[in-house]
Amino acid sequence: MVPSTKDVATVSLNAIDLSQYGLDVRDVVRNATPARLYEFAIRGHDAVIAASGSLATRSGDKTGRSPKDKRIVDDPASHDSIWWGDVNIRMTERSFSINRQRAIDYLNTRRRLYIFDGYAGWDPRHQLKIRVIASSAYHALFMHNMLIRPTATQLAEFGEPDLVIFNAGSFPANPYTAQMTSKTSIDLSIENGELVILGTQYAGEMKKGVFTVMNYLMPHRGVLSMHCSANEGDRGDVSLFFGLSGTGKTTLSTDPHRQLIGDDEHCWTDEGIFNIEGGCYAKVIHLSPTNEPEIYAAIRFGAVLENVVYDSGTHEVNYDDASITENTRVAYPIDFIPRAKIPCVGGHPENIIFLTCDAFGVLPPVSRLSPDQAMYHFISGYTAKVAGTEMGVTEPVATFSACFGAAFLVWHPMKYAQLLADKIRQHGAHAWLVNTGWSGGGYGLGERMRLSATRQIIDAIHSGSLQQESFRTEPYFGLEVPERCEGVDAKILWPRDAWSDGDDYDEAAQGLADLFRVNFEKFADQASPETLAAGPLATDKRSA
Structure with missing residues (x-):
């Protein structure tokens, strides 16, 4: 039976009670399939289907991270462990609570919320449970790609998360709130296990928020968290690639002769390394099937293209067009790479x-x-x-x-x-x-x-x-x-x-x-x- 328009608009999947967060939205979509999230994103006029089959969308005014708007709550329990300064800027618990309430109030005005529950870290001994609460299907699909996706059994037994992300990025922060410098704010409370996003729809803020939490927790355990890619040869030899944007980290680690463990975030334990993420987030400016065939082929149904320019008639993407931003991106599950190593772990x-x-x-x-x-x-x-x-x-x-x-x-x-x-x-x-x-x-x-x-x-x-x-x-x-x-x-x-x-x-x-x-x-x-x-x-x- 074909569902009516009314059925499609109001159906809730994997219903979940969000009242513990102060949220009272009846229509909640939890861990929907990419096909359903495509439908919601397109009906909401947030995205189109590119000619390759990927979902193409825009992140609004912000086409990159806003590092000067990132804040961490200064709490006695973590104060002495944090490198305070231009990277980790202090905020009070009160200011965090104001921004959190602002995000909750905005999310409560939405007709529908999207939840994605997933994991950070392929090593079960160090794995975190992450819950994303967002008003955008695009953000839910992005994190579906970037986190480790639970099985149906794992989802049923998910329990309480270690980190909750409240993504209210379509709504601004109040710049008159103490410690705010703009209408954008990305606020982390380590002790409460919460990340609040206001004033930016750039999806990378969620990904890097998770990484920031791992960067705090892992060294406590003697585990090295690293901003690097990793791959493995046929004899089990592992290589790590460190490098800032534009140095070739993703390109060189995506090697047709080696298995990809991950393209961006890893941890090194006493047993070896593990990938933090379940997907890849690659730059696509000047992408070509000749120089980067694996990444080019990964841009298919289920992938999310951000801020690319495409032909309005054919939806063919022009990867050389940087008129929106140089930071054009694609997010896709790691198993879209033919030689990805699943599970994403390796030796020393x-x-x-x-x-x-x-x-x-x-x-x-x-x-x-x-x-x-x-x-x-x-x-x-x-x-x-x-x-x-x-x-x-x-x-x-x-x-x-x-x-x-x-x-x-x-x-x-x-x-x-x-x-x-x-x-x-x-x-x-x-x-x-x-x-x-x-x-x-x-x-x-x-x-x-x-x-x-x-x-x-x-x-x-x-x-x-x-x-x-x-x-x-x-x-x-x-x-x-x-x-x-x-x-x-x-x-x-x-x-x-x-x-x-x-x-x-x-x-x-x-x-x-x-x-x-x-x-x-x-x-x-x-x-x-x-x-x-x-x-x-x-x-x-x-x-x-």
Whole structure:
């Protein structure tokens, strides 16, 4: 029997009582299938079906995260563990309660609410139960993709969640509330296990809110939480890829010859690693089936495309159009990748790969790091922005983000860095710094490293052949650089040789080394002498 329009509009699935949160909405849709969520999103005029079969939608005025609007409740129980400052900005319990009530009041005005109950963390010993309460079917589908989806039995026995997300992002915060600076606010109460979102519909705030909670809880247990991707070879060898946006973290970890464990968030325990998420969240600007075939093929029914431009007649997506934002995205379940490893767990990593896009053309395409150097570069979290990536950026700008994810840290970066160094030493992992940026000169003068060359380097790391090569030490950062790598021009391996003028290289290298030193000053008081000595060399060496 075909349901009537009235039936479709009012049916509730997996009904759940939300009165404990102060919510009194009769029509509640819990853990609906993607097909049902498509229907609700399209009927609500929030989305369309793209030609690929994915759901295409917009996130409103905010097309990226709002880190300056993130707040954490300052509670005595967690106060001493939190790295307070520009990343973790204090708010009072009273201000949190005001924003929470504002979100509840708004959600109570909605005709229908969407609930998704799922898990964060593939290791049952460290798994969190997450409940998402949202007014948008788009947000429910996004978290259906990004969290680990429960079975029918697990859903029936779900019980009380460890974290509840109240997504009232269509409704603004009151900027006159204490500690507010705008109409956007993302507020976390660690003790209450609640996240309140106001004034932004960007779905990534939910994903990173969950990660922030994991970043607080896991180090308490001696577990290292990491902003990285991970994959595994046929012999069970695991690699981790750290890197900021635009460095190739998702692209390089999605390898047709290796199984994908996850593309963004992981934890390293005494037993090995596990993915926090049940899906992937990839940038799609300039996406092509040639360079990234696995990601391109994953954009199908069930995936969520955000802020892309599509033809109004055919709904074909133009992945090169950045008129809405450079930060166009797709969210899809991890099993949309053919070689995804389910469950998403692995052994102890053999290789730790730090990716950087050095727009100054100084760093080698690949270099080997000692444990102390790994700790230094992990804390530094260097990459560079180039013209066109942000408003006002007209020339390369060095960017440092502690642990390659400062915006999501809760403890002081040294806590995570020490855990990483300890695990590298304990399990004998090899650490590498890979530059996916420029060679033969900086941005505008040299050339961007070819993806094919970078893949050859990564393949040599995975095969173990690069570890067997001869190395020499470059003079500015003390990095060990291989003298050869199969399939890669030896000239670009030693960056100074790739420049037409060696003196120009020396000037650029010394300038970048100085930027590293200045950035690290804020961590120097908590760093060991060994870590400090692992940074750029103290003397100005103009060498050939």
